[in-house]
Amino acid sequence: MSTPYNFAHDAFAGDLRREHGEIEPGAETGVTVAVAGRIMFMRAQGKLAFATMRDSTGTIQLFALSALAENFESFTKLHLGDWVGVSGEVVKTKLGELSVKVHSWQLLAPARRNFGDKWAGISDHDLRYRHREADLWANPDSREALARRSAVIRSLRERLWARGFIEVETPILNAIPSGAAARPFVTHHNVFDIDLSLRIAPELWLKRLVVGGFERIFEIGRVFRNEGISPRHNPEFTMIELYVAYWDVYDMMRLTEEMCAEAALDVAGTTTLTYQGRPMSLTTPWPRRTMAELASEAVGEDVSVHSPRERLVELLKDRGVDAHEAWGCGRLLAELFEATCEDSLWDPIFVTEFPLEVSPLARQHRDDDLLTERFEVYAAGRELANGFSELNDPDDQRKRFEEQARLRAAGEDETMEIDEDYIAALEWGLPPTAGLGVGVDRLAMLIADAPNIREIIAFPTLKPLSDS
Numbered sequence: 001m002s003t004p005y006n007f008a009h010d011a012f013a014g015d016l017r018r019e020h021g022e023i024e025p026g027a028e029t030g031v032t033v034a035v036a037g038r039i040m041f042m043r044a045q046g047k048l049a050f051a052t053m054r055d056s057t058g059t060i061q062l063f064a065l066s067a068l069a070e071n072f073e074s075f076t077k078l079h080l081g082d083w084v085g086v087s088g089e090v091v092k093t094k095l096g097e098l099s100v101k102v103h104s105w106q107l108l109a110p111a112r113r114n115f116g117d118k119w120a121g122i123s124d125h126d127l128r129y130r131h132r133e134a135d136l137w138a139n140p141d142s143r144e145a146l147a148r149r150s151a152v153i154r155s156l157r158e159r160l161w162a163r164g165f166i167e168v169e170t171p172i173l174n175a176i177p178s179g180a181a182a183r184p185f186v187t188h189h190n191v192f193d194i195d196l197s198l199r200i201a202p203e204l205w206l207k208r209l210v211v212g213g214f215e216r217i218f219e220i221g222r223v224f225r226n227e228g229i230s231p232r233h234n235p236e237f238t239m240i241e242l243y244v245a246y247w248d249v250y251d252m253m254r255l256t257e258e259m260c261a262e263a264a265l266d267v268a269g270t271t272t273l274t275y276q277g278r279p280m281s282l283t284t285p286w287p288r289r290t291m292a293e294l295a296s297e298a299v300g301e302d303v304s305v306h307s308p309r310e311r312l313v314e315l316l317k318d319r320g321v322d323a324h325e326a327w328g329c330g331r332l333l334a335e336l337f338e339a340t341c342e343d344s345l346w347d348p349i350f351v352t353e354f355p356l357e358v359s360p361l362a363r364q365h366r367d368d369d370l371l372t373e374r375f376e377v378y379a380a381g382r383e384l385a386n387g388f389s390e391l392n393d394p395d396d397q398r399k400r401f402e403e404q405a406r407l408r409a410a411g412e413d414e415t416m417e418i419d420e421d422y423i424a425a426l427e428w429g430l431p432p433t434a435g436l437g438v439g440v441d442r443l444a445m446l447i448a449d450a451p452n453i454r455e456i457i458a459f460p461t462l463k464p465l466s467d468s
Contacts, residue, residue, distance in 0.1 A: 004106055007085035009036040014057030016090060017098060025096040028089060035060060035100055036085040036108065038137060044076040051075075053084065053100075054137070062086055063099035070104045081111025081137070129454050130462055142455065148267055148448040149456045153220060153440060155266040156240055159259060165216040165242065170205035172198060172222070178422065179203030179361075181404075181414045182225040185235075198224035202241050203361065203435065207390060208425045210243050210433050218242035220440065231452040232382050235461050238440040247434035249373040249389040253350055256377060256385055256436055257284045260348065260443060267447050275380055275446055281347055282446075286377070290353040291337050298340035305329050305355050305370040312336060326410035330355025330370060345378035354388075360400040360416055362388035377438075379446060387436035394426035 011033035020029055037055035044050075047066035052059050062084075066072040078084065088103040113134070128135040128142070135142050157167065175194070177184035179201030189196050202219050209217055220240045227233065244251065261271045264282045271282040292304040299315055312332035313323045319339045323332055333355055345351075354374040356364060362372035374388035391397055401418040408415040444456045454460040 003109055004085075007034070007036050007106060007108055009034045009085060011035050012057040013037070013053070013055050013060040016060055016100075017058065020090050020092075021098055023092050023098075025092050026094045028091045028101075031090045032087065032103075033090055033100060034085065034087045037083070038111070039078050039080055039082045039084060040137075042076070042078055042080065047072075049076045051078065053086070061093070061097050061099040062088075062102050063091065063093060063097075064102040069102040075102065075105060078107070079111055080114065083108040083111070126462075129460055130465075132459055145444075145448045145450050145455045146458060149441075149444040151267040152263050152444045152447055153238075155263040156259060156438075156440070157220065159262050159266075160218050160242065163216070165218050166214060168206070168209060168214070168217050168219055169221070170199075170202040170209075170219060172224075174199050176417050176419050178416055178419050179205075180225075181360075181416060183227060183414055185224050185226045200225050201239070201437065203437070204419060204422045204425075206241055206243050207430060207433065207435070208422065210245055211425050211428050211430050215245040216243075229461060229463075231454075232442065232445075234441070234453050234457055237453070237457070239437050240440055241435065241437045243390070243433055243435045245431045245433050248432065249352075249375060249387065249434055252387045252389075252434035252436050253288070253375055254285075256350075256387060256438070257282075257286045257348070260377075260384075260438070263443060264447050273446065273449070275449055276451055278346070280380065280446065286348045286350055288350040288352055288375075291333065291351050291355070292353065294341045294345075294351060295333060295337045298344075299336065303333060303336065305333055305357075305368075307333070324410075324412065326407055326412060328357050330357030334358045342378060342383075343381040345381060348377055348379040348384065350375045350377055359388065360404055361391055361397075363391045364396075379442075382442060383439070384442050384446075385436060385438040387434065390430065390433040390435050392426060392430035392433065394423050397426055398423055 013035065016033065023029060035053065035055065037053045039051050040054045040059065041052035049064040051062040053062050064072060064075050069075055084105055085108050086100055086102055086105045088100045091101045092098050173196045175196060177197040177200050182200045184197035184200050186195050186197050201223055202221065206217060206219060218240060220238065222236050223239050224236045226235060229235065261282045261284050264271045264273060273280045273282065296302045303312065303315065307329060309329050309332065312329055316323050316332060316336055316339065321335055321339050352375045353365060353371045356370055356372050359372040359374045362374040365371035365373050372388060376383050377385040401416060404415040405418060441453050441456055445453060448456055450456050
């Protein structure tokens with residue numbers, strides 16, 4: 001069956017409702033429009049037919065009379081999901097339903113697959129995520145979640161532009177996976193005959209641009225980590241990373257809370273949200289607590305990076321965590337915090353003073369050599385952001401990388417490699433700098449009230465269907 005190559009539509013359902021929604025029942029506007037979308041419902045009653053058509057902005061009723069509509073009988077035989085283009089007058093029926101009275105119409109594309117009875121929605125989660133194109137039409141909430149995600153990204157970008165930031169792009173294919181402790185995806189470059197990794201973070205590239213003279217920069221882009229899938233994890237996800245010369249961790253905390261609160265205000269109209277039925281406030285300022293304080297409260301005794309290693313190992317063992325023999329007190333404290341605190345942190349909170357041992361790119365704390373000037377933001381029991389005063393001493397950075405190599409040799413697989421090019425960049429001089437990374441998907445989850453990261457990623461990673 002031949003279908004047209006285009007259709008010149010000049011109106012959207014949402015606009016028609018805003019412009020003509022208040023007219024009286026039975027009224028005719030005299031305004032002729034051309035609309036296009038999918039048939040979501042069809043009901044024929046003798047010489048009358050009523051259809052619901054949905055476009056990207058909403059729904060509008062199509063009202064067809066056998067005496068007026070071209071090819072009336074064919075119109076009544078349209079299937080749910082068929083794409084149509086319709087021309088006709090904007091009217092309101094006697095029952096008060098805003099409609100387009102069909103004069104002429106075209107079948108733009110037939111739907112050969114059924115999306116369910118009257119498109120009431122798709123409840124099969126595997127079908128929803130595997131065929132998102134069907135889910136987006138059948139479930140308005142799915143479209144709204146993705147629209148909110150887009151609005152979050154727009155807010156972040158425009159607010160940073162307004163603050164004088166420059167947006168940049170850095171390589172996705174990396175000779176050395178760097179910028180975070182994670183297992184990379186590896187691919188092969190045929191011309192050079194070398195293995196390359198998909199980036200796990202753009203951090204080191206961005207700091208090299210600060211060395212090059214960019215004082216305020218950011219990047220919004222995909223990163224890739226070869227790890228598990230869960231309601232809060234997808235192997236490829238979107239991050240925003242930004243860096244500001246001459247700032248420290250305290251300056252960056254202020255920007256972090258402002259940026260996230262502004263995104264909520266721009267997208268949801270408020271910083272007082274409801275997430276999964278529970279109130280959540282992004283209103284600033286957010287509380288600031290050290291990792292040691294939170295872990296101490298959770299275990300009922302004072303613990304810190306200065307605690308005896310044996311006691312930290314014992315506390316972890318009591319909670320079902322086996323300590324690796326290569327872990328020092330800093331890693332043990334971080335593991336204890338993760339085991340006892342993370343899930344209970346609901347409203348956004350800055351967890352500060354991370355141990356040096358688990359922060360190979362962060363600058364030492366000015367008051368304690370075993371800590372760093374690093375924070376993570378937690379909300380709804382999950383990490384949302386990570387930031388710190390950047391380590392800018394090339395000699396110290398080399399020692400940190402070498403310690404990562406020692407841990408790798410001891411059996412730790414999620415460690416960083418020595419990046420000689422980055423160390424060379426630091427030798428050119430990195431001014432005092434603060435950096436930040438925010439998980440865009442997780443921020444969008446909060447603002448869109450999405451329970452699963454798959455809801456705000458258009459095409460999440462899925463296990464392949466069995467061939468059997």
